[in-house]
Amino acid sequence: MLNTLAVANYRSINKLVIPLGRLNLITGPNGSGKSNLYRALRLLAETAQGGVVNALAREGGLDSTFWAGPETLSRRMRSGEVAIQSTVRQSVKRLRLGFAGEDFSYSISLGLPEPSQSCFSLDPQIKRECIWAGPVFRPASLLVDRNGPMVRARARAERTWEVLAQHTPDFDSLFDQVGSLRGSPEVLQMREFIRRWRFYDHFRSDADAPVRQPQLGTRTPVLHHDGRDLAAALQTIIEIGDPEALQAAISDAFPGARLHIAPLAGGRFAIEFYQEGLLRPLSAAELSDGTLRYLLLVAALLTPRPPTLMVLNEPETSLHPDLLPALARLIIRASQQCQVWVVSHARRLISALQEDPDCNCIVLEKTLGQTGIVGQRVLDEPAWHWPD
Template identity: 75%
Template sequence: MLQTLAIANYRSLLKLTIPLGRLNLITGANGSGKSNLYRALRLLAETAQGGVVNALAHEGGLDSTFWAGPETLSRAMQTGAVPIEGTVRQERLRLRLGFAGEDFGYAIALGLPTPTRSAFTRDPEIKYESIWAGRHYRPASALVERDNAIVKVRDGRKWAVIHQHISTFDSLFSQIADPSRTPETLQLRETIRGWRFYDHFRSDAGAPARQPQLGTFTPVLHHDGRDLAAALQTIHEIGNAQALQQAISDAFPGCHLSIEQQSGGRFALEFHQHGLLRPLSGAELSDGTLRYLLWVAALLTPRPPPLMVLNEPETSLHPDLLPALARLIIRAAEHTQVWVVSHASRLIAALEQAPDCHTITLEKQLGQTRVQGLRMLDEPLWHWPDGR
């Protein structure tokens, strides 16, 4: 489970270090930085997929993701005693992302390349990476370190250089994953690859989830929900079938769900509603009903991930469905660490009924995202491995 998340110089996140729990609720007013925090976590996930540089390119390049304010916001600036002005930068401009879990921690620093004649002068480069043992980085706890193109690993009391020409656009996880020499790199990579993000469920008239689809064993719902019927059938066969029907009746009393197996191996949804003479097909369901079924399939997965991130799950749902969705999320948090990014007051209130709900309320001050009520002495201990 992630214990700490640290971000520096990413959009409105000038310097943010936050403690995490098993069920994390990220909320705040519009424009407070919820989306930036979510995107920063997705960037961290891309390090293990080999796509962090491309992901930054899709965001408009590294320049556009850097914090746009002054390098530091002094107390005088925050109180309005002096105007906010740019000063001579004291540190190299770096976008930094990192986390610490129960066993290992990881941090990455990205920056712009040294000017050359190459046409790719704005391509982000990975300047530094580190993997360490435990929750807090200390030089003695470091296991793997990468400084530009050089990678070294801990070898007893000494360091051993294992690579001197690593690509500047690929992370450690893409190039150094030797189960004998760097088992922690392989373990951490597979853990991060197991993170699941759900934020693009389609429920429009042409959504794949509405149409019969070829059914294959599906313990993990696709991020866009295309294999919904197969995922629900998988839960029925090897997951918690009772919890599945309870989740349906909790939101829609008197209703139940079945999966029709059509010719050619295709699966189709059948939603049985009290008072109707026939079940409704996926094409006939309302957007809200379909989205709720998608969340049921995602949250009751028979293969819980180490981390599940839900971005605004209340979208298209009627407010009366939100308490039932909250109960589903709380149940999922018994088996996996969960992040919920939301501004729906009814969902927030229902989630906060859980005793282990960790609410992180974001606010903005002079363009900088901060955690409401989190003072400097309350922040988790965090040191960036490169000392800056």
């Protein structure tokens, strides 16, 4: 799992190094930077999908996403003796993202493009990427180094460097160019590790949402990020997952309720939700937004194929407060199978998650426009060094 997340110069985050555990709860007041931290994690995930440059371009390019404050805040600025003002930049302008894992760690540095005749002015350039062994970067622990267009890997037998690629485009990650069991197994392992991250931040539940209509059913161990294949995902849990846990999660939230997936003509599946006191089951089209979203979260969290990291962004949306303790118990159960990251400002969900002694609660605050962690002092930060 991830032990440390590091972000520098992204929106309201000037510099942030976060310790992570098995269950991570990110909270804080509105405007404290929760969404920016979530977006930074999504950008990291895009590196292994080939979309990090496109994602930044859609946000307006590096100039729009780069930290807007001064490079450093002096003591007099912090105390209010003088106004916040720009300073002479001592280092090159770089947006940096990285994490430390149990075996390998990774970082990426993006910068402004060189002046050219290209029309793609919003595309940042990938300047540096590194994979190293252990949680803290040291030159001796560096295994794969991408510097500009060149990617090289450490050859173990001769303890020298082997060039893997010499003309890597500045808009492509090293994950797009190299990675094999023979030449660079670290790249292959890191790429697959990141690709197994899952993000759930928006489930459509409007009247025209695909989840409310019967859908073609195929085995679905992983729920689609928008929930369109909910019926198939629930049936997959019933057949090859943990049907007892599924029924327990439904009964926990809706006492006396039960779920059935009905096969229809043409291979389609439909949800039948039985509630105590009703003479017939309710279809997905009839369920309330909150009930439907709860079923979607159940399907995501009880997946028969757990990811390396599951991220839930404000899962309390549309849920009645009485459902939040049941959701918290479901999240805690899922955290025994994979690392979980929850972004929330719902007090009842936060309180229920904090009952787990392993819950790593990170409360964000914003001071002078800069996102930080409440109570984190310099010596509390995990050890982290960016490659030069």
